[in-house]
Amino acid sequence: MGNGENSVPQTISSSNPKAAAQAASDMRNIVRRKLTGYVGFANLPNQWHRKSVRKGFNFNVMVVGESGLGKSTLVNTLFNTSLYPPKERKPPSLDISKTVSIQSISADIEENGVRLRLTVVDTPGFGDFINNDESWEPIVKNIEQRFDAYLDAENKVNRMNIVDNRIHAVVYFIQPTGHSLKPLDVEVMRKLHTKVNLIPVIAKADTLTDEEINVFKQRILADINHHRIQIFEGPRYELDDEETIAENNEIMSKVPFAVVGANTEVATADGRKVRGRAYPWGVIEVDNEEHCDFVKLRQMLIRTHMEELKENTNNFLYENYRSDKLTAMGVQQDSSVFKEVNPAVKQEEERSLHEAKLQKMELEMKMVFQQKVQEKESKLRQSEEELYARHREMKEQLERQRQELEEKKTRVEQGRPLEEKGKRKGFSLR
Template sequence: MWKIFGLDVKCYSPEHSGSVEEKMADSRQFVNPEQPGYVGFANLPNQVHRKSVKKGFEFTLMVVGESGLGKSTLVNSLFLTDLYPERHIPTASDKIKQTVKIDASTVEIEERGVKLRLTVVDTPGFGDPLNSEDCFKPIIQYIDDQFERYLNDESGLNRRHIVDNRVHCCFYFINPSGHGMKPLDIAFMRAVHHKVNIVPVIAKADTLTKQEVFSLKRKILDQIDEYGINIYTLPDCDSDEDEDYKEQCTQLKGAVPFAVIGANTVIEVKGRKVRGRMYPWGVVEVENPDHCDFIKLRTMLITHMQDLQEVTQEIHYENYRAEKLATGGPMKKPSRPRRPDSQDTDKERELRDKDAEIQRMQQMLAKMQQEMSVKKAAQNGDGKSHDVQV
């Protein structure tokens, strides 16, 4: 070890040649596996994929329709989970005075390492009372509250960890025995079609023949065009997409509105287990494309989930944000349903504590400003009186 210009310099003798060779071998371990002329930015999609998978995904699905149309059964069938373990079915006497409630259930689903935070917003009581004139107002209020909450979070201090509870898709269930859409269906769709992506669904398609399903679909599409209702339309395929994907998109577009059947019961048919319903005249398979559009509905939801979120962000939310900022009114705090403290999560308690701390700081700041204004006024008064005396 020598000292040169105050620096320690280590010299290796022949007996230390082994350590030098090891270091040279370590430096030779990194070899570029790619061909010459390859920079590497083509690997960026893989980086985005790894980061997205690590972060997880969020999606909010709202189901709206009359009671008894199989909304809960269909949702459980779509995601192969039980979102309503303690569901209470109201009696006929309860439905007379029942009002529309907003029931949001959140579940964490993981499949092949990909995590999805799914929130299903159910609307029990919709269309049940005799006077259904204002039954969809709580639903509109809930959608606006989620936009308002997201706008407040986006304008706040903690913008990195915003929980997206905006409604990205709405399955609207149409009664198969109504010979088309009822006035309530039309009024609801016209009230929310500029706030959320609407996907019309014909419930209990096993009560109709194939010809009746075809006629009902044509009737519903004619009513949608007649009343100017904007439903969610699948994006057009690019010219460089493969033919199988183009054919899939064409079939999905032709299946709207989706005629579906929901069932969570597994039955055995010809030696194989399927999910379906057993009838005296045969078996209806839920996942059979010849029996219903269940597979097409699930494919549409899964393959276009990102597009549903983008349309919600770029169109519905931006319209709400522009309208809110154009009016110039103060942003109100959205109503957040409180749960018992025993069921509160740590994040919710932390958010409430931060809100309370911000309110205390605002009160202290207002008090200090008031004291300073009083002191300044007193000083000005003393100066004036002194001038008069002189």
């Protein structure tokens, strides 16, 4: 359709009101137009950009994994800041907590005028015990408490300044064993994947060779598919260009991300200063995609999919939790509220309901009639059996009387007394 063309609005005609109403609400009948002049709503993204920059952003990420896998180092590497202070070495005699604790650290980060309120939730103690049964309960409980707090804030009278403390992403650290997921990993992922955006990473990937990493990734994905665990995947939009689609596909091809964290700069053999780790055989560069998947993890988590993580948390994960929570509390949804009513569709629905009601009444009447017929037949069968029994009894009695008379007749013909001696009663031939 050219710029100078005027499209005629499409009309819908049908003898069936229900079909017409359904066709009218069909999204395929929307007329696409191109404007002949400048109106100005193409500037809406710029307005949203100014509003967002002025308001600032927030992002809440939880890191879950055993101690010593480099969670703090990776977070500092991701956001290029000293969010976690250097840890002090604890003496072996120090008593270790027997439970999993939840620690939250928040910081305001600014980059090129864009402010980000970053909150990192750590889970020290997870997976560090001999018996890790139920060790995931504090983590799940903390996530649900944040959902409950947001739900409570939504139900208040004043909802202008709701603070979003919900977990937008969970970076789950997998120990670089090279074999497969441990039972603890499978169980924790199954508990978390319906409540948060799950992003699995292989920690300290520099302990494995490239071949071992590829095999390890395949085994992890096989376990995830076998146990039907949902991990976060970047959404695909209709207007995405080929470059964006290719970038998203490349990021998803690296899941689970094999990462290496490092906060210090080291010198390479050619004299460059890079973030990485120096070994006797060479230098592992954190920001080199040929060495590890750290860059792809950072692209998904921050550069390309941060808003998608927040939208998926709000529109899908939180809504499912909210619906289940309200349903469990006895709150029911009235589908007729805030619904546009089409008279033709409503009339058709009422007619269908009336027909269903008539069919139900007819079925109930048939059932009552059949029940009464069965009761009547049962009574008739019972009466018939009683009559047969009475008839059989009378017949037997008559047969006995006939036999007695035959016996008496025989006695008379033979001249024998009808009764034996000693009996006073009987027939006499006088």
